[in-house]
Amino acid sequence: MSDYSAASRSAGPGAGAAEEASATGGVRLPSAAAAVQAAPVPVEGAGVRERRKALPGWAHGWIVPLLVLAAWELGSALGLVSESALPAPSRIAQAFWSLVASGELARHIGASFVRAGGGFLLGGATGLLLGLFTGLGKWVERTLDPTVQMLRTVPLLAVIPLFILWFGVGEFSKILLISLGAFFPVYFHTFLGVRSADRKLHEVTKALEFSALQQATKLILPSALPNVLLGIRLSVGVSWLLLAVAEMMGASSGIGYLIQDARVYSQTDIVFVGIGLFALVGKLSDSGVRLLEKRWLGWRSSYKG
Amino acid sequence: MLEIESLNKTFAAPSGPVVALRDIRLTVGRGEFVTFIGPSGCGKSTLLKIVAGLDTVYEGSVKLNGERIGGPGIDKGVIFQEPRLFPWLTVEKNVAANLSLRNPEVRKRVGELLELVRLQGFEKAYPRELSGGMAQRVAIARALLRNPDILLLDEPFGALDAFTRSHMQEVLLDIWQRSKTTMLFVTHDLDEAVFLGQRVVVMNPRPGHIRSVLDIDLPYPRSRTGASFQELRALVLGEFEKVEKGPAVDVGAGI
Numbered sequence: 001m002s003d004y005s006a007a008s009r010s011a012g013p014g015a016g017a018a019e020e021a022s023a024t025g026g027v028r029l030p031s032a033a034a035a036v037q038a039a040p041v042p043v044e045g046a047g048v049r050e051r052r053k054a055l056p057g058w059a060h061g062w063i064v065p066l067l068v069l070a071a072w073e074l075g076s077a078l079g080l081v082s083e084s085a086l087p088a089p090s091r092i093a094q095a096f097w098s099l100v101a102s103g104e105l106a107r108h109i110g111a112s113f114v115r116a117g118g119g120f121l122l123g124g125a126t127g128l129l130l131g132l133f134t135g136l137g138k139w140v141e142r143t144l145d146p147t148v149q150m151l152r153t154v155p156l157l158a159v160i161p162l163f164i165l166w167f168g169v170g171e172f173s174k175i176l177l178i179s180l181g182a183f184f185p186v187y188f189h190t191f192l193g194v195r196s197a198d199r200k201l202h203e204v205t206k207a208l209e210f211s212a213l214q215q216a217t218k219l220i221l222p223s224a225l226p227n228v229l230l231g232i233r234l235s236v237g238v239s240w241l242l243l244a245v246a247e248m249m250g251a252s253s254g255i256g257y258l259i260q261d262a263r264v265y266s267q268t269d270i271v272f273v274g275i276g277l278f279a280l281v282g283k284l285s286d287s288g289v290r291l292l293e294k295r296w297l298g299w300r301s302s303y304k305g
Numbered sequence: 306m307l308e309i310e311s312l313n314k315t316f317a318a319p320s321g322p323v324v325a326l327r328d329i330r331l332t333v334g335r336g337e338f339v340t341f342i343g344p345s346g347c348g349k350s351t352l353l354k355i356v357a358g359l360d361t362v363y364e365g366s367v368k369l370n371g372e373r374i375g376g377p378g379i380d381k382g383v384i385f386q387e388p389r390l391f392p393w394l395t396v397e398k399n400v401a402a403n404l405s406l407r408n409p410e411v412r413k414r415v416g417e418l419l420e421l422v423r424l425q426g427f428e429k430a431y432p433r434e435l436s437g438g439m440a441q442r443v444a445i446a447r448a449l450l451r452n453p454d455i456l457l458l459d460e461p462f463g464a465l466d467a468f469t470r471s472h473m474q475e476v477l478l479d480i481w482q483r484s485k486t487t488m489l490f491v492t493h494d495l496d497e498a499v500f501l502g503q504r505v506v507v508m509n510p511r512p513g514h515i516r517s518v519l520d521i522d523l524p525y526p527r528s529r530t531g532a533s534f535q536e537l538r539a540l541v542l543g544e545f546e547k548v549e550k551g552p553a554v555d556v557g558a559g560i
């Protein structure tokens with residue numbers, strides 16, 4: 001990854017632009033200007049790009065996990081690893097299928113999804129709004145930000161007992177815990193994003209007579225978007241983490257409960273199914289945000305993701 | 306018509322007040338092309354910002370078409386030293402900015418203007434794909450779309466190489482002759498000032514004031530190598546050497 005971006009940087013902005021332009025398919029670079037822009041592509045940069053093409057980008061990340069799985073299966077077959085500590089991947093797959101067949105899995109995933117999604121949406125939306133407000137107004141910042149910063153330093157897991165005392169171990173305290181965790185990254189990065197809006201571009205919007213609403217939607221929001229998306233990505237990660245915590249502290253459904261319950265009965269294979277599910281869902285939601293980044297932030301010259 | 310009368314501007318700096326402009330008097334007729342030249346710090350940008358309405362704290366009177374300039378607005382097009390495009394918008398959307406391209410009127414005008422600044426074919430390109438000169442032409446098209454009464458250009462070609470710069474000067478003259486927009490053009494470059502302007506305003510610093518206003522009575526298109534061009538150039542240069550020998554003004558041969 002890093003050698004690729006370094007290579008394309010050395011290839012000059014023209015080359016990167018041409019490449020991304022053809023990737024988005026929309027831009028023609030006619031006449032002499034095109035020739036000038038396309039000219040300084042060094043052979044080395046092109047070589048790296050070709051080597052990458054031999055394997056599609058999405059497949060690249062699977063090399064290591066697949067190798068590990070193969071070694072693991074082989075180790076189990078040869079009896080090198082204890083079946084109770086580290087069941088073979090094929091046995092985990094079996095446990096997975098039986099959970100799917102019984103409909104258990106769908107129920108757990110559904111329950112987890114509602115909690116994580118609800119908490120994330122609640123916390124993320126609050127963080128976005130509050131971040132926008134504190135970002136836009138100096139007065140709001142002075143009023144609110146110190147308090148938020150102070151709360152941020154409290155370890156979230158330390159407030160779990162309080163939530164249980166107040167709200168019991170029901171759905172509400174779970175969603176609240178997750179939303180609290182999801183709040184901070186979005187809040188913080190939205191604030192930073194709003195403040196990163198260029199003062200010079202702001203002058204342009206005044207000269208062009210943008211309305212206040214247009215300034216917000218056509219200058220502040222696009223300027224803040226890279227940071228907001230980063231905040232959302234971090235927040236999604238925190239949501240899954242807290243989901244696991246919340247479901248292990250007491251629940252009757254959910255992936256976290258599945259893991260906890262299987263531990264009690266020493267069903268290591270099901271524990272692995274749960275862990276695998278967390279990995280999968282976490283990865284999928286992360287990819288979702290990345291997809292948004294790709295679609296919305298394609299204009300950034302530094303963007304190489 | 307632009308009328309500037311007894312304009313004074315003082316900045317309150319920590320080290321004490323800085324008089325940036327003192328007693329500026331100038332009248333620019335409709336459709337006129339006036340260039341401003343002077344060493345760094347003589348208040349050229351300050352003057353342009355006041356005319357643009359981006360700075361409204363000053364003494365004296367600045368009127369555009371008889372009305373005091375009270376703030377920024379689309380009747381005063383501003384081109385900064387940097388193109389200042391929105392990096393997330395394509396060329397055509399940058400030109401349209403807060404106007405909708407779905408409006409057929411706007412779309413048609415944007416197309417015409419991109420042709421005027423010779424950027425047809427680049428409608429869908431992003432700013433990062435443009436050279437400095439191309440980006441600056443987008444900024445010019447963006448200002449022209451609003452049909453400004455006056456176009457204020459603050460060293461717009463300062464960051465360009467000599468070849469692109471001379472090309473852009475011709476593009477700008479072409480735009481001016483076709484659109485008949487009043488032009489106020491700030492530059493560091495003596496050749497540029499004489500090549501473009503019907504009048505050259507020579508400014509001096511500390512405090513910023515107008516030293517002299519010289520008529521450049523040459524027909525367009527002008528030849529940089531002609532004897533009369535060189536003569537006028539020498540005349541403007543002479544205005545500097547009477548007072549200021551700062552290295553800030555580029556008196557090199559240019560191209």
Ligand SMILES: Nc1ncnc2c1ncn2[C@@H]1O[C@H](COP(=O)(O)OP(=O)(O)OP(=O)(O)O)[C@@H](O)[C@H]1O
Nearest residue numbers: 316317318323325344345346347348349350351352
């Ligand atoms: N915001 C400000 N606060 C204080 N002083 C300022 C400010 N802006 C400009 N000045 C002062 O006003 C004077 C004129 O500045 P100005 O930017 O107009 O010069 P200029 O002629 O455009 O110079 P240059 O050719 O380098 O762009 C300078 O002495 C500068 O220090």
Ligand SMILES: [Mg+2]
Nearest residue numbers: 349350351459
């Ligand atoms: Mg200046």
